[in-house]
Amino acid sequence: MRIDKLLANRGYGSRKEVKKLLKSGVVKVNGETIKDASAHFKPDEDTVTIHGETIEYKEFIYLMLNKPPGVISATEDNMHETVIDLLEVDDALFNPFPVGRLDKDTEGLLLITNDGGLSHQLLSPKKHVPKTYFAVIEGEVTEEDITAFKEGVVLDDGYKTMPAELVILKQGLTSDIEVTIMEGKFHQVKRMFEAVGKRVIYLKRLSMGELHLDETLELGEYRELTDEELSLLKKH
Numbered sequence: 220m221r222i223d224k225l226l227a228n229r230g231y232g233s234r235k236e237v238k239k240l241l242k243s244g245v246v247k248v249n250g251e252t253i254k255d256a257s258a259h260f261k262p263d264e265d266t267v268t269i270h271g272e273t274i275e276y277k278e279f280i281y282l283m284l285n286k287p288p289g290v291i292s293a294t295e296d297n298m299h300e301t302v303i304d305l306l307e308v309d310d311a312l313f314n315p316f317p318v319g320r321l322d323k324d325t326e327g328l329l330l331i332t333n334d335g336g337l338s339h340q341l342l343s344p345k346k347h348v349p350k351t352y353f354a355v356i357e358g359e360v361t362e363e364d365i366t367a368f369k370e371g372v373v374l375d376d377g378y379k380t381m382p383a384e385l386v387i388l389k390q391g392l393t394s395d396i397e398v399t400i401m402e403g404k405f406h407q408v409k410r411m412f413e414a415v416g417k418r419v420i421y422l423k424r425l426s427m428g429e430l431h432l433d434e435t436l437e438l439g440e441y442r443e444l445t446d447e448e449l450s451l452l453k454k455h
């Protein structure tokens with residue numbers, strides 16, 4: 220990999236600025252000063268330092284965000300704040316994107332990465348990666364709803380969903396539930412409840428595959444995945 224590309228990727232300025240930086244002699248590869256912007260280094264073997272500080276090279280970044288409401292799951296938007304706007308500059312430099320979408324008003328687990336391969340695996344309709352949500356529903360969720368979800372419900376566009384697992388946590392004028400779906404159709408959870416004549420008034424994603432929301436993250440906070448979380452996700 221070219222040394223100027225590494226420095227530009229890690230936020231040390233434009234290619235032109237990076238060239239200047241190299242000329243000033245502060246960049247070393249394995250202790251040897253490198254001034255040539257087109258010089259290459261081996262990401263797995265060589266140590267690159269700038270002003271004596273090691274620059275970590277990594278290709279991919281994997282972030283778990285506790286998505287707050289009011290923010291959209293996109294990389295750019297002219298009108299609204301996006302989940303990428305919540306990231307620190309050092310993380311945004313990796314050009315990550317959200318893996319799938321949560322509605323603007325939905326909260327909870329959102330994976331943000333620049334690993335297109337992993338994203339593709341997790342979103343592939345063939346893989347049936349389970350996603351679990353907590354929701355508050357207007358009205359009383361019943362045993363009949365559990366049965367209907369188990370069999371799959373017909374959405375407003377005529378699509379019959381795959382079986383979904385519905386667990387009632389609290390029954391009453393409003394009901395607390397957990398639902399696990401194996402697909403990711405547009406507004407799926409809300410539309411499944413509409414199909415049984417009910418309305419979702421609060422929705423939060425708890426898990427995606429083996430990845431569970433870290434409940435110590437406040438809304439809007441995020442952290443990198445641990446190696447263990449990443450290897451569990453990659454099993455899909």
Ligand code: URA
Nearest residue numbers: 322325406407408409
């Ligand atoms: N289902 C929905 O209806 N909305 C979401 O944000 C996620 C799943």
